Amino acid sequence: MATLTVWKFDAPEGAAAVENTLRDMQKQELIKIVDAAVVSWPEGASKPKTRQMNNLAGVGALSGTFWGMLFGLIFFMPLLGAAIGAAAGALGGKMADVGIDDDFIDSVKSKVTPGTSALFLLSQDAVVDRVRSAFPPEHTELISTNLSAEKETRLREVFEEN
Template identity: 65%
Template sequence: MSTLTVWKFDDPAGAQQAEEKLVALSKEHLITVLDAAIVTWEEGKKKPKTRQANNLAAAGALGGAFWGWLFGLLFLVPLLGMAIGAAAGALGGSMADVGIDDDFIDSVKSQVVPGTSALFLMTQDAVIDRVSDAFDGTNAQLVKTNLSKDQEEALRSAFADED
């Protein structure tokens, strides 16, 4: 079963440092990272910087469409108004079926603010105690939504890259 998690850090560099730890954990086969993206929000900036962490993503990753939709919903709706809000609302209802509901969105929006960073992950096969030990002392806060296999497939098909 895959898990969608959001790790929030109290400084803009925290997510980048966590990504580096995940690369090492992945090489040790302690976690499989299916897809990842990073949000960095510098103090004093109006909106965060986002990027897909391609060096972590395994084959079959969700792709930029999913992360773009999620980050647009989380961070750009108030800035761009009704057009994105309507599109996000239309997709938002269907995403509750894949583990992304209003509670998840509200929780992330309230925690990822200027002066912080976040690491968004789709993972599986984590050796929880070893991964947890690697992040001990990082002051990371976790927002977590577990996805069943069917939910993961629904999420992948909703945001499949069209060639």
């Protein structure tokens, strides 16, 4: 079973700073990283910067399409206007089908704001307490949702690159 976790950091560079920590944890077999992406939102910026962490992604990593659509739903939809409202509704439905519901989206949207960053991590076999203890505790918050094997398969089907 895969777990999609979102780790929020209290500084725009916080999420990027834990890349080496994740690499080390993967070497110690404390986590199997399937895919990861970073969102950095500098203070004063109108929108966050996003980046897929391909150098950490494992076999079976999701496409950039998944991350782009997820980040679009979370951070950019108000900027896009009503013209694509129907498409957004359909996309939201697909995300809900794979276990990423409105509560998850709203929670991330309300917590990842200017002056913060977030690490979006799709992993397997993680020892979450060890991951949590490896990150700076006073500046890190965990938001997570678990994906069943069935929902993980559905996620890959929905966002598979052609």
